Amino acid sequence: MLSYDKNKNVDEHSKLSRTLPYLALAFGVLTAFTGTAFTVLYIIEAVIARAGEPDQSLLFWYLPVLYPGLIGMLIGTVMVVWGVSRLRKARLHVPPGNAQQGGAADTQGEVKL
Numbered sequence: 001m002l003s004y005d006k007n008k009n010v011d012e013h014s015k016l017s018r019t020l021p022y023l024a025l026a027f028g029v030l031t032a033f034t035g036t037a038f039t040v041l042y043i044i045e046a047v048i049a050r051a052g053e054p055d056q057s058l059l060f061w062y063l064p065v066l067y068p069g070l071i072g073m074l075i076g077t078v079m080v081v082w083g084v085s086r087l088r089k090a091r092l093h094v095p096p097g098n099a100q101q102g103g104a105a106d107t108q109g110e111v112k113l
Contacts, residue, residue, distance in 0.1 A: 021086035028079025035072025042066040 046062035 018090065021083040021090070023083075024079045025083035025087070028076045028081075028083060030076070031072050032076025032080060035069045035074070035076055038065050038069025039073065040069075042069060 042062050042065045046058045046065075050056060050058050
């Protein structure tokens with residue numbers, strides 16, 4: 001006979017909610033770094049290296065390098081900000097029943113009812 005364990009499902013959810021901000025932070029840093037590298041590559045190769053040359057067509061043809069770089073920087077920055085904010089919220093949150101372990105409310109002498 002199959003049984004449903006409610007606590008097991010809660011534990012798996014709490015592991016995911018603790019792991020997800022770290023994954024978002026790592027992937028966001030990697031994405032932002034890669035986007036920055038693509039953007040710098042465009043600036044160095046298409047703008048600086050070709051300065052003064054009569055053929056400036058690489059400014060246009062290297063745009064497929066610039067746009068993913070800008071989008072990657074934007075997405076990476078959003079993911080890093082989201083991950084850091086979730087980690088800060090998780091640090092401030094004291095789950096019910098863990099009042100003996102200390103928390104923001106316990107250190108200031110407030111009484112929980």
